Amino acid sequence: MKPATVHRLGQLQLKILQVLWAQGESTVASVQGSLDEGRDLAYTTVATMLRKMEGRGLVEHRSEGRLFYYKAKVSEDDVTKGLAADLVDRLFSGSLSDLVSHLLTTQEVSRDELERIERLVAHRKKESSKPRRPGSIPRSEMPGD
Amino acid sequence: MKPATVHRLGQLQLKILQVLWAQGESTVASVQGSLDEGRDLAYTTVATMLRKMEGRGLVEHRSEGRLFYYKAKVSEDDVTKGLAADLVDRLFSGSLSDLVSHLLTTQEVSRDELERIERLVAHRKKESSKPRRPGSIPRSEMPGD
DNA sequence: AACGCACTACTACCTTGGTAGTATAGCGGC
DNA sequence: GCCGCTATACTACCAAGGTAGTAGTGCGTT
Numbered sequence: 001m002k003p004a005t006v007h008r009l010g011q012l013q014l015k016i017l018q019v020l021w022a023q024g025e026s027t028v029a030s031v032q033g034s035l036d037e038g039r040d041l042a043y044t045t046v047a048t049m050l051r052k053m054e055g056r057g058l059v060e061h062r063s064e065g066r067l068f069y070y071k072a073k074v075s076e077d078d079v080t081k082g083l084a085a086d087l088v089d090r091l092f093s094g095s096l097s098d099l100v101s102h103l104l105t106t107q108e109v110s111r112d113e114l115e116r117i118e119r120l121v122a123h124r125k126k127e128s129s130k131p132r133r134p135g136s137i138p139r140s141e142m143p144g145d
Numbered sequence: 146m147k148p149a150t151v152h153r154l155g156q157l158q159l160k161i162l163q164v165l166w167a168q169g170e171s172t173v174a175s176v177q178g179s180l181d182e183g184r185d186l187a188y189t190t191v192a193t194m195l196r197k198m199e200g201r202g203l204v205e206h207r208s209e210g211r212l213f214y215y216k217a218k219v220s221e222d223d224v225t226k227g228l229a230a231d232l233v234d235r236l237f238s239g240s241l242s243d244l245v246s247h248l249l250t251t252q253e254v255s256r257d258e259l260e261r262i263e264r265l266v267a268h269r270k271k272e273s274s275k276p277r278r279p280g281s282i283p284r285s286e287m288p289g290d
Numbered sequence: 291a292a293c294g295c296a297c298t299a300c301t302a303c304c305t306t307g308g309t310a311g312t313a314t315a316g317c318g319g320c
Numbered sequence: 321g322c323c324g325c326t327a328t329a330c331t332a333c334c335a336a337g338g339t340a341g342t343a344g345t346g347c348g349t350t
Contacts, residue, residue: 008306008307009307010306010307010308011235011307011308012307012309013307013308014235014236027327028327028328029326029327041308041309041310042309042310042311043310043326043327044309044310044311044312044327044328045308045309045310047327047328047329048308048309048310048330049307049308049309051328051329052306052307052308056306065316065317066315066316066326066327067327067328068327068328077251080236080247080251081247081251081252083232083236084232084236084244084248084252085252087228087229087232088252090156090159091159091225091228091229095258096248096249096252096254096258096262097258097261097262097265099229099248100245100262100265100266101261101262101265102222102225102226102229103229103233103241103244104265104266104269106222106225106226107226107229107230107241109241109269111270111273113240113241113242114266114269114270114273115270116242117241117245117246117262117266118263118266118267118270120242120245120246120249121249121259121262121263121266122263124249124250124254124259125256125259125263128254128256153336153337154337155336155338156337156338157337157338157339158337158338172297173297173298174296174297186338186339186340187339187340188296188297188340189298189339189340189341189342190338190339190340192297192298192299193299193300193338193339193340194337194339196298196299197336197337197338201336210346210347211297211298211345211346211347212296212297212298213297213298
């Protein structure tokens with residue numbers, strides 16, 4: 001199921017989703033408590049945001065007594081993919097290598113990171129001969145860290 | 146000078162900047178004409194947006210007679226870097242390879258792209274022994290396409 | 291000189307993210 | 321049975337992106 005326009009997620013919404021991905025079903029209080037220690041938002045702020053997000057189909061809740069247990073309705077993969085694809089699209093007309101190129105030339109990238117990327121690409125090249133559905137590469141086949 | 150929070154650029158603002166990067170100084174009419182053929186925005190919409198963007202320091206203008214010639218005040222590199230870095234930060238706690246990994250496993254990536262990336266990484270690895278300011282790799286040293 | 295066109299300025303309005311206060315309701319304890 | 325705690329509902333605001341209408345103004349043409 002493709003849940004409405006995953007891109008254009010705000011800072012807070014993303015943070016909330018990350019909390020929900022990390023801990024699964026959570027009450028408002030729990031989400032509030034798990035959000036950045038730095039900023040402490042009012043309980044009602046988090047509650048309101050969750051309700052708004054539910055309206056957008058990003059999360060859903062289940063009642064247990066008076067309590068609401070919220071859980072993410074969109075997967076981390078979908079969101080990540082959506083945001084990343086959106087960026088690549090908007091900035092580089094879909095060219096992944098252009099993005100990587102840009103990142104490599106303007107960002108600080110450790111030699112370690114470079115080598116990880118190199119392994120990933122090499123691995124993916126081998127894979128590309130026997131194509132599969134995206135995202136279905138099992139962990140066990142991923143190049144080691 | 147670091148121009149205020151380059152991330153959180155809207156769709157239209159980015160499009161406008163892209164037009165300005167591509168054609169340099171442009172009048173409102175010219176920008177309007179160069180925006181996606183699909184959607185035709187009112188002249189005043191573009192003008193208003195440009196004025197708002199000027200307020201945020203994204204563009205600036207120069208008058209010539211009654212005409213305003215707008216030009217981007219932020220470089221494409223800065224914006225791209227800002228947006229990409231922001232994304233990498235927010236989604237992958239700053240790990241570039243995690244982003245690339247994700248993109249490689251969930252996106253359709255042609256063999257061509259893979260090879261370009263491979264060359265880029267290899268090139269960057271060689272470079273990394275003699276570090277330089279980011280972004281200063283001359284065209285002539287870039288791996289061929 | 292007058293008219294109209296083209297361009298900028300101002301204002302307005304909608305949406306959405308974000309933030310939070312106030313109102314309401316139900317459960318547990320005394 | 322009432323009190324208060326606390327969780328949800330409702331309402332309100334602000335900022336910013338986006339969209340556009342209307343007002344004002346000056347230049348070129350006739």
